Amino acid sequence: MEIVLGIESSCDETAAALVRADRTVLAQHIASQDDAHRPYGGVVPEIAARAHAERLTPLIEATLADAGMALGDVDAIAATAGPGLIGGVMVGLVTAKALAMASDKPLLAINHLEGHALSPRLADPSLEFPYLLLLVSGGHCQLLLVQGAGRYRRLATTIDDALGEAFDKSAKLLGLGYPGGPAIERLALEGDPQAVSLPRPLMHSKEPHFSFAGLKSAVLRAKEAQMPPPIMLQGCVSGRVVPVAGKPAYSDADIAASFQQAAIDCLIDRTRRALGVAGPVNALVVAGGVAANKAIRAALEALASEHDLRFVAPPVALCTDNAAMIAWAGIERLSLGQSDPLDFVARPRWPLDPDAAPARGAGVKA
Ligand code: KG4
Numbered sequence: 001m002e003i004v005l006g007i008e009s010s011c012d013e014t015a016a017a018l019v020r021a022d023r024t025v026l027a028q029h030i031a032s033q034d035d036a037h038r039p040y041g042g043v044v045p046e047i048a049a050r051a052h053a054e055r056l057t058p059l060i061e062a063t064l065a066d067a068g069m070a071l072g073d074v075d076a077i078a079a080t081a082g083p084g085l086i087g088g089v090m091v092g093l094v095t096a097k098a099l100a101m102a103s104d105k106p107l108l109a110i111n112h113l114e115g116h117a118l119s120p121r122l123a124d125p126s127l128e129f130p131y132l133l134l135l136v137s138g139g140h141c142q143l144l145l146v147q148g149a150g151r152y153r154r155l156a157t158t159i160d161d162a163l164g165e166a167f168d169k170s171a172k173l174l175g176l177g178y179p180g181g182p183a184i185e186r187l188a189l190e191g192d193p194q195a196v197s198l199p200r201p202l203m204h205s206k207e208p209h210f211s212f213a214g215l216k217s218a219v220l221r222a223k224e225a226q227m228p229p230p231i232m233l234q235g236c237v238s239g240r241v242v243p244v245a246g247k248p249a250y251s252d253a254d255i256a257a258s259f260q261q262a263a264i265d266c267l268i269d270r271t272r273r274a275l276g277v278a279g280p281v282n283a284l285v286v287a288g289g290v291a292a293n294k295a296i297r298a299a300l301e302a303l304a305s306e307h308d309l310r311f312v313a314p315p316v317a318l319c320t321d322n323a324a325m326i327a328w329a330g331i332e333r334l335s336l337g338q339s340d341p342l343d344f345v346a347r348p349r350w351p352l353d354p355d356a357a358p359a360r361g362a363g364v365k366a
């Protein structure tokens with residue numbers, strides 16, 4: 001049974017994993033760079049690329065050692081070849097090429113988004129194509145009809161910010177740590193989702209797409225308006241008029257909860273619309289880093305049951321960036337007889353559906 005070594009280095013996680021075709025993850029290591037990027041409130045590409053270069057080889061060695069294997073026992077090497085921060089992608093891809101050349105094993109240049117898109121099938125052997133996938137990560141927000149490995153039809157994408165990006169930027173505005181998604185989710189538990197009125201961009205629109213930039217800006221305005229203007233009181237001794245600060249109109253937790261609820265309302269509205277045009281599907285599936293969010297999962301699960309559909313969400317560790325999903329995408333492609341040449345060029349942009357029309361108003365991330 002085939003065993004694939006997977007390598008992931010497209011953003012701020014350096015990861016290696018060994019996965020067998022029966023879906024067993026034999027070993028895996030993930031080195032997060034959160035601490036290195038935290039002072040900047042976001043991922044710094046140059047710092048990320050250097051960290052990948054320093055950590056990747058020892059991580060691969062540790063993964064092989066944990067599984068009690070040598071490179072010669074592996075059937076193929078799969079690495080993220082894009083889309084992502086190009087310096088990091090090149091570190092992973094060049095390493096994979098060197099290992100493939102040295103061991104004379106096939107190379108699989110994996111689209112990182114395909115890793116996310118197929119990750120639910122690694123966790124759940126009963127998940128059959130086709131399924132409707134909501135792919136929500138730090139760089140993407142898309143609805144995809146997944147018809148098979150390598151066969152994707154994009155039904156919607158964001159025309160501006162990705163959802164994870166909106167979580168991260170809103171968290172920064174609230175002075176929360178990086179990464180912002182988990183911090184907002186935690187704080188939202190203490191807040192009232194109705195306390196702050198925030199927009200739901202493109203909700204009920206005939207356009208299939210998402211938009212989150214306006215929501216993020218509304219969080220900024222809500223934060224600025226949180227403190228009511230000071231009340232001017234006449235000092236009883238001095239007789240002077242002095243400003244006295246009032247109580248905040250709402251808490252940061254209220255802003256976080258209201259932001260999360262607005263994002264969920266948009267996701268559900270757009271996903272409901274996509275279910276109406278996707279044709280028959282076996283399941284509603286969510287993947288990508290933002291899929292770790294429990295409130296988002298619960299809302300999607302309710303939507304699926306409204307449509308008598310199965311809902312599938314991979315375990316949280318498979319949602320955020322990892323190498324097991326890259327190895328698994330490699331296994332799926334290997335089973336179709338596919339592999340890639342050693343001169344495969346890393347791609348900073350790489351849409352899953354090359355035929356998708358550009359979204360009207362979309363920026364570079366579409
Ligand atoms: O898929 P991923 O690990 O990396 C990319 O390929 O982008 O996604 C990272 C994103 C970050 O924006 C992070 O804030 C977000 O996923 N995220 C979350 C949660 N956990 C991670 N967003 C909302 N709620 C969470 N619990």
Ligand code: ZN
Pocket residue numbers: 112116137138288289320321
């Ligand atoms: Zn990702």
